[in-house]
Amino acid sequence: MDDLIADFLVEAHEGLEVIDVELVRFEARPEDRAALDKIFRLVHTLKGACGFLGLGRLEAIAHAGETLLGRFRDGRLEVSSQAVTAVLSAIDRIKMILDGLGDLGREPEGDDTALIQALEAFSDGAAPSEQSPVAAEPEPLAADVAAPERTLRPGEVSLEELEAAFLAAEGPVFDAPAPPVETPSAASPAATFEPDQTDSAPEALVSESLGPQTIRVGVDVLEDMMTLVSELVLTRNQLLQLNRGRGDETFTPPLQRLSSITGELQDSVMKTRMQPIGQAWKKLPRLVRDLSGELGKPIELVMEGEATELDRQVLEQIRDPLTHMVRNSADHGLEGPEARRAAGKPEAGLIHLSAYHEGGAIVIRLRDDGRGLDTARIREKAIEKGIVGRAEAETMTEAQVHRLIFAPGFSTAAVVTNVSGRGVGMDVVRSNIEQIGGQIELQSTLGQGCVVTVKIPLTLAIVSALIIRAAGERFAVPQASVQELVKVSADSDHRFEEIEHVRMLRLREQLIPLIDLSEELGRERRHEAKFVLIMRVGAHRFGVLVEEVIDTEEIVVKPLASVLRTIPVFSGATLLGDGSVVLIIDPNGLSDRAGDMPARAQKAIDEAAVWTEAEAAELVSLLIVRVGAGALKAVELSRITRLEQVPVATIQSIGDRAAVDYRGKLMPVLTIEEGQRFVESGSQPLLVVQGMLYAMGLAVDQIVDVVGAKLDIELTASRPGVRGVALVNGRATELLDLDHFMLLALAEHAKGATGGDADGRIAA
Incomplete structure (x- = not known):
């Protein structure tokens, strides 16, 4: 039993x-x-x-x-x-x-x-x-009390x-016709509790013949499978690294096949761990209903994107933060019925919860139409509780004051109740979200409401990362937090400035605070910094100076040893393809360091802004590349999915075409100019563009820069694949027509679909 x-x-x-x-x-x-x-x-x-x-x-x-x-x-x-x-x-x-x-x-x-x-x-x-x-x-x-005895009913x-x-009892005889099913009742042994499959958790019992069959699997089994796949990914990376060093192409085809199978297995195992985010939202309607009665406020809860899927481990971590956010909106955010009527708002307050995918992460947005954050009251409460001093508080911007609600012990509630007032709600939200590598951002307009945006990774097990070098050591940086990669040199258009003892980078006429990773780690810089990682964590945008960017790699996140867990700059460790262990940089830890920038420096940044909002809206981020000895080429950065450095030995020639194994599938590689050749040795720079059904790689000789400019075409196109010529930073630059190359890639995709390539697939 x-x-x-x-x-x-x-x-x-x-x-x-x-x-x-x-x-x-x-x-x-x-x-x-x-x-x-x-x-x-x-x-x-x-x-x-x-x-x-x-x-x-x-x-x-x-x-x-x-x-x-x-x-x-x-x-x-x-x-x-x-x-x-x-x-x-x-x-x-x-x-x-x-x-x-x-x-x-x-x-x-x-x-x-x-x-x-x-x-x-x-x-x-x-x-x-x-x-x-x-x-x-x-x-x-x-x-400690025995089960109650009762008289058995008849039968x-x-x-x-x-x-x-x-x-x-003997086992069932499947050849015999099944007896008619009776209505479940207290005396009917056919009564088993089966909730509707559309609303139950994904791990359901094996279903009947109608509909897709599912089976309940223990969480421990899935965790073991994910661990084995992670080890397989590490082994694949090691084999690929060894093969690159040998210069022998004998093992290239089987290794590519192994890489393809590993990628497919990884995707399949990840799917078994994925659950709709609606699983974490199931208790919210009941919660809002109870809060509505307890607070005396009519509240309407609207939820969108319940089917958005993410890793079960991440899902468990966000249940409590979501609950705190909803309770906070209901208690602090929404006004009472009389105040809402006086403000010309509907009597029922609105809490709108949505979720969607964006750039390899899940974005959860909670919006209410309440009173918004009272900046003056938050500032006074923070001073009263000793969170900040009065002199510092007076120089803080409105956004900085709003972020004080995430401080431990902060609360604006006048009375401690069952709903709020103890100052642990939003602190718990921030800490739980940052523990899983997430980011939280707050926007508020007084009298109109508040929006809390949470960005969290799809999974915590395997992530894409940049392998960088600082202080002579290698580190991994999660790629999801890196907005841009800027190369700096003596002849670069980007220049360093210093304001109020804070080092800045002027990028497209915007000042960005800089963190020297070597200094932050307490180590001496071995070489001159050549790259700046432009990162965004919540509302913070900052740059990280590194000596070198080595490669991009899918890494398996391993927990830190206990002696390192108190260091906020690191979030984990990983094993690279050559067998070495590197630490993973935590973007949230660096963001806290950047957030300590003096308020007067931030004020100077605001005053030093060159572009007006209208002018900035007209700027387009352009990726500048070089192909051959002709004019520079430019393409809209928003159209580029990834920048890759592909070993030239992995590019396969198939007749008059070229393709590369990209994430387990063949991706066509196109050239921009007639007669253009790939690099003879080393790595070939590729611009990867993802279409709806396929992807393509565009070969270039060199990635020069990322700039902001107005798209004013001054000369018409002279050949297919070029939209025209514009003046970018004082230099004549050809603007590439990506749609032209996507059509060419579509033709390659059609050829591959009819069996014209080695593996029968083109990247999708």
């Missing part, structure tokens, strides 16, 4: 989560018959399963709740908030008993008479007595007899 109880508990909890969501939806739209039918079906099935397993206490509560729902369904009872609250109280009591059942292996003792009487009173159309347990505290679990057998019958 232990296995039956375990399966029942899992399925029951999944179904109760669905009931919570659907009940809140049904209360808001009583005419939604489909929602009511789903709730009734789940409660009815739960009651049948409890009767089948001999769980009398659970069965009695479920039966009383089902009766009340039946009155709603038959139209004999009007839906009221009090009645729905009674059903939700019954669901809460069932959850409490299920927790006890899981801990003790049997139903805990308790008296549910008052709760059942309240449900029956609502079913009869009468108001419940004052002893209604709707708002009562749940009873404690009795861990019911004891648990011991039922278990003996199961053990003695």
Whole structure:
């Protein structure tokens, strides 16, 4: 019976989560018959399963709740908030008993008479007595008391007899016709609790013949699979590194095949770990409903993007931050009904939650239409609590003041309540999100509302990274946080400046604060810094000086040793293809360092801005490249997916065409000018452009710079593939027509689809 109880508990909890969501939806739209039918079906099935397993206490509560729902369904009872609250109280009591059942292996003792009487009173159309347990505290679990004895119903057998019958029963004969299925009831052994597959967790039981088949797999099994795949990725990287050093192409084809299979296996395993973010949102409708009643504020919750998927490990980490964010919006953000009417707003406050993919990460945005952040009040509270001094607070910008709400112990609540006021909410949000490599940004307009934007990685296991060198050592930097890579030299257009003892980089007439990574690590710089990584973490944009950018690589994130965990600059470690261990730089740790820049320097930056907002809106980021000895070429940076340095030995010639194994699939490599040749040795620079169905690589001789300029074409195109000639930083520059090359790549893709390439696939 232990296995039956375990399966029942899992399925029951999944179904109760669905009931919570659907009940809140049904209360808001009583005419939604489909929602009511789903709730009734789940409660009815739960009651049948409890009767089948001999769980009398659970069965009695479920039966009383089902009766009340039946009155709603038959139209004999009007839906009221009090009645729905009674059903939700019954669901809460069932959850409490299920927790006890899981801990003790049997139903805990308790008296549910008052709760059942309240449900029956609502079913009869009468108001419940004052002893209604709707708002009562749940009873404690009795861990040391024996299971209650009760008289068996006619036709019911004891648990011991039922278990003996199961053990003695023969297996099913599949050739025989299946007996008709009866309606699940207390005496029907066919009653098993199966929530609707569309609303249950992805790890569902094996389904029937209709619809896709699924199987429940333990989380430990998935974690072990991910660990093995991570080790396989490391081994692949090592083999590729060894093969590059040998200069022998004998092993190139099998290694490319191994790389392709490893990539596909990695994608497949990642899919088993992915879950819709809606799994973390299931409790929010019930939470908002309860907060609405407790705070006396009508609140409407709108959720979009529930199907957006991310790693299960990340999903677990964001449940608490999301809960804190919603509670904070409801309590601090939204005004009361009278204040909203006075401000000309709808009486019901709005909390809008959305999620979507962006650049290899998940963006979660929480927006409310409340009062917004009161900068003056936050500043005074921060001074009062000793978070900042008055002199420092007076020089802080509005955005810097707003970020003080993430400080430990900060709260603007006048009274400590069950909802807020203890100063731990937004601090927990920030710390939990940064622990998984995420970023949080805050925007607020007084009187109009607040927007909190959270950007988190899709997965924590395997990430793309830049391998850089600083202080003579190699480090890995997550590529998702790097906006641009700027090369600096004596003849570069970019120049360094110093304002209020803060080193700056002037990039496209904007001043960006700089961090020297060697100095930050407390090490001496071995060589002159040649590159600046332009990074953005939340609202912070800053540059990181490094000596060299070595390569891009998919890395497997390993946890740090305990002695290194207190260093905020590092988030983990990884093993490179040559077997060496390198530390992973934490962008959030560097952002905190950049955020300590004196406020007067930030003020000087604002005053030194050369471009007006209108002028800046006309600027386009252009990637400048060199091809042959002709004029420089430019392409809009927003159209480029990635900049790659591909070993020239990996570029395959297929007749008069060229392709490269890119992420496990063949990608066509095109040239810009007639007669253009690839580099003879070393790495070939490629501009990777991703279309809707395919990708292509555009070969160039050198990546020169990234600049901001107005796209004013002064000379018409002289040949296909060129849009025209413009003056960029005082130099005549040809603007490439990427659409022309994408059409050529589409033709290559069509050839590959008909079997014209070695592997039968072109990158998609």
